[in-house]
Amino acid sequence: MVLQTTVLTQAGIETGGAVSSALEHRANILEMTQAAEETVLRPKDAGPWSHGLRAALAARIAAHNQESDLAEHYAEGAEGYAALANPAEDGAALELAEVVAFMDKVAAETRDVTAADVADLQAAGVADADIVRLAELNAFLAFQIRVIGGLRLMKDGFE
Amino acid sequence: MNKVIKKFSRNVPHWQPRVAPVDLQEASEDQLDALKVTPSNTKVSEYVLTLAHDVESLKVRTPLFNAIMYDRGGMSRAERELSALGASMVNHCVYCAAVHAMRHAQLEKSTEVTDRVFLEGTGADLAPRDRAILDFAVALSECPSQAGPEHLDALKAAGLDEAEVLDLILSAALFGWANRLMHVLGDPVRPEATG
Numbered sequence: 001m002v003l004q005t006t007v008l009t010q011a012g013i014e015t016g017g018a019v020s021s022a023l024e025h026r027a028n029i030l031e032m033t034q035a036a037e038e039t040v041l042r043p044k045d046a047g048p049w050s051h052g053l054r055a056a057l058a059a060r061i062a063a064h065n066q067e068s069d070l071a072e073h074y075a076e077g078a079e080g081y082a083a084l085a086n087p088a089e090d091g092a093a094l095e096l097a098e099v100v101a102f103m104d105k106v107a108a109e110t111r112d113v114t115a116a117d118v119a120d121l122q123a124a125g126v127a128d129a130d131i132v133r134l135a136e137l138n139a140f141l142a143f144q145i146r147v148i149g150g151l152r153l154m155k156d157g158f159e
Numbered sequence: 160m161n162k163v164i165k166k167f168s169r170n171v172p173h174w175q176p177r178v179a180p181v182d183l184q185e186a187s188e189d190q191l192d193a194l195k196v197t198p199s200n201t202k203v204s205e206y207v208l209t210l211a212h213d214v215e216s217l218k219v220r221t222p223l224f225n226a227i228m229y230d231r232g233g234m235s236r237a238e239r240e241l242s243a244l245g246a247s248m249v250n251h252c253v254y255c256a257a258v259h260a261m262r263h264a265q266l267e268k269s270t271e272v273t274d275r276v277f278l279e280g281t282g283a284d285l286a287p288r289d290r291a292i293l294d295f296a297v298a299l300s301e302c303p304s305q306a307g308p309e310h311l312d313a314l315k316a317a318g319l320d321e322a323e324v325l326d327l328i329l330s331a332a333l334f335g336w337a338n339r340l341m342h343v344l345g346d347p348v349r350p351e352a353t354g
Contacts, residue, residue: 022324022325023325025232025233025322026226029223029226029227029329032222032223035219036216036220039215039218039219043213043215043216044215064302064303065302065304066303067303106339106343107302108302109302110249110251110342110343111249118177118178118343119177128178128179128212131178131344132178132210132212132213135339135340136210136216136220138339139335139336139337139338140336142332142336142339143332144332145332146300146331146332146335149299149304149306150299150304150306150325150328153307153308153311154321156311
């Protein structure tokens, strides 16, 4: 498999193994996953969420999931928002406390998210379209992180 | 008034957005294209209209979702639905759980498995293969993932091959994505009886 994707790199999947062979039948999914990463990290219409902020939030979500290498991968693009890659930072210094709190809860305590969490963002002045953008970034990361974790288990268990 | 549904069942609720969906009258060309709106097709769900706020993500997610849930080969469609159900129960996405439990029951032509899961929870007493699949989906859906070598061993012991395990990973992970849209951006509701 010649495909280079974040998922394969992070899971350490190499050409020629049993996992690589199974992945050949799902190459379309790997390609679309990589395209989705580009879309949520570097959309043409980013709204108020710059690439740097998106990268920092992606790194932060990876850190919540104890994926330190993936966190480093994303933190490289965090620019002026690098501090937010650390889950201990609350975002107040960048006037992003509500955004950071929302992203943390959606990533790590998904089941406890309620209408009040969305209302808090609206009260902080975040437009509805920009709330959807935050949710999509968060949701994609949840997917990508679990694919990486799962493939790593496959690599250790089947090869 | 609409009552927010908190209990899992196969009875699919209405999804009520917490943000204002895109107004079709004001939608951009790009949004109309993604929504596949034509003069003869103007029916778009409130959920899709909500996601149309981020039309670039909507466009990449739809084919990815369909490929993971419906492409041929690998793990059966019913088992992919069971995987989706496991993730949705971890994330308490009542809407996704209902839709995918219903699809599981339709594909299996039996409500036995989903009846049991809704009655007894994700630890329900199931046949070994379903038990291993659900355990893995549940463990992978936690934050951080709790899936470990013991889960993979159980899947192999239950007879899943590499292609099937891959589809299990993809379908459970996909609902990490779907749940964070459905459960975050709206409420599962039923209209209250009036009078």
